[in-house]
Amino acid sequence: MISPKLFRELMLPRYKLLTDAVHKAGIEFVFVDTDGDCTELLDLIVEGGCDAVLPFEVGSGMDVSVVRAEYPKLGLAGGVNKIVPAGSVLQIEKELEKVEKVIKKGRYIPSSDHPVLPNVSYEQYISFYTRIGKMMGR
Secondary structure, eight states: OOOHHHIIIIIHHHHHHHHHHHHHTTOOOOEEEOOSOOGGGHHHHHHTTOOEEEOOOGGGTOOHHHHHHHOTTSEEEEEEOTTGGGSOHHHHHHHHHTTHHHHHHSSEEEEESSSOOTTOOHHHHHHHHHHHHHHTTO
């Protein structure tokens, strides 16, 4: 990880240059992919012009509900532990209930916080994303 001080010094000016150029080119959303707990960097990421953050690693302590409360306009993606799709239908349901309120507030793409693990069956995968679709009103 990088400290907020180093991020401000080394990364923030470059983020601003890049996001300004991308927005001027007509691209509406600039996503930044961060691993681990990036909570201390979120203010700087937003200041740098980023519109959305992913994957919100649950195992590192990230919680999309907490971030949504503090950053209502920030786009979010991920936020569901990558081991969840490997669970039973009941386990999947229980875990997705944790993000349902964030789904309803919008600006959130619910998904696993990293690629789905190889031990996830097709049925589990479909169950996971079918439930997400229902929560999104689809």
